[in-house]
Amino acid sequence: MKFCRLQRINQRMEENAGGFIARAEQRYSDRIRQVAEYLAACCEEKPVVLLSGPSGSGKTTTALRIESLLDSWGHETHTLSMDNYFLPSGTGVMPLDENGNPDFENPQRLDIPLLEEHLQRIFRCEPVEVPIFDFKTQSRPGSIPLHRKPGELVILEGIHALNPAVTGRSDDSMTGIYVSVRTRITGERGQALHPAKIRLMRRLIRDKLFRGREAEETIRMFQSVSRGEQLYIMPYKYRAHIDIDTFMAYEPAVYRDLLLPGLRALDPEFLQQMGESDLPPFLEAMRPDDASLVPEDSLIREFIGGSIYHH
Numbered sequence: 663m664k665f666c667r668l669q670r671i672n673q674r675m676e677e678n679a680g681g682f683i684a685r686a687e688q689r690y691s692d693r694i695r696q697v698a699e700y701l702a703a704c705c706e707e708k709p710v711v712l713l714s715g716p717s718g719s720g721k722t723t724t725a726l727r728i729e730s731l732l733d734s735w736g737h738e739t740h741t742l743s744m745d746n747y748f749l750p751s752g753t754g755v756m757p758l759d760e761n762g763n764p765d766f767e768n769p770q771r772l773d774i775p776l777l778e779e780h781l782q783r784i785f786r787c788e789p790v791e792v793p794i795f796d797f798k799t800q801s802r803p804g805s806i807p808l809h810r811k812p813g814e815l816v817i818l819e820g821i822h823a824l825n826p827a828v829t830g831r832s833d834d835s836m837t838g839i840y841v842s843v844r845t846r847i848t849g850e851r852g853q854a855l856h857p858a859k860i861r862l863m864r865r866l867i868r869d870k871l872f873r874g875r876e877a878e879e880t881i882r883m884f885q886s887v888s889r890g891e892q893l894y895i896m897p898y899k900y901r902a903h904i905d906i907d908t909f910m911a912y913e914p915a916v917y918r919d920l921l922l923p924g925l926r927a928l929d930p931e932f933l934q935q936m937g938e939s940d941l942p943p944f945l946e947a948m949r950p951d952d953a954s955l956v957p958e959d960s961l962i963r964e965f966i967g968g969s970i971y972h973h
Contacts, residue, residue: 675915675951694724707835710836711816712824715895720841756771757770768894824898824901840906866881
């Protein structure tokens, strides 16, 4: 686990925000290049890449950044989202949690037989029709053809990508990647902000800007999401050959003014009950910065908008 001091972030942002942002982005880009080089070197024997991580990790941008780099080197790569393999509404039985509520994080929500069939066909370089899942209608309105040729790579990204009950146990022909925030921010008194709080910030912004959800709803949902992570994602981290820390030291400064008004409007008792009462004080202690200096290919754009990557 890495640590980053809040005071240092403020100091660097005040001295040279553009340079601080550029250095953080370069560290991430260097890691993406290292991973792409590894995948290129073993693309013949390991043509499928399983990229997993908890909600708010930046899986989509990470996968597309790797794909873009491999493509530029002449290694044709295709990225698939496991979200497209959700079962349509009315198909199968909705799994329930221990309280009898719908368990939206459960891998049984996926069409596992279809996904397994497609992975086998992809291995054999046979054509498949990848479903398109519409979350608004909870249906599959169509599909996209995919035909991997010998030497090409396929990146399957999703929270359950490393779960052998979902994607099989063929570790000798797959490369596992685990993506998450792995850095804690420490305050002036030594208190540490857990990496999950950064992922929650990302979700709060994305839900507010693009999904019409208020902060209270997102925070309530994140409790269930966190439960699902412990049950369905964390137990399979060991299958990853590669770890990627997606933390950007400057990101809380960009989030500050986007999040504080909504968080301040919440009942302090609610934040205490949800275990998120440390968020407002940390953000208030941050030096604010706008998003104008964030590059268009940045992982942070996945949450604040303006990304060049569309999936």
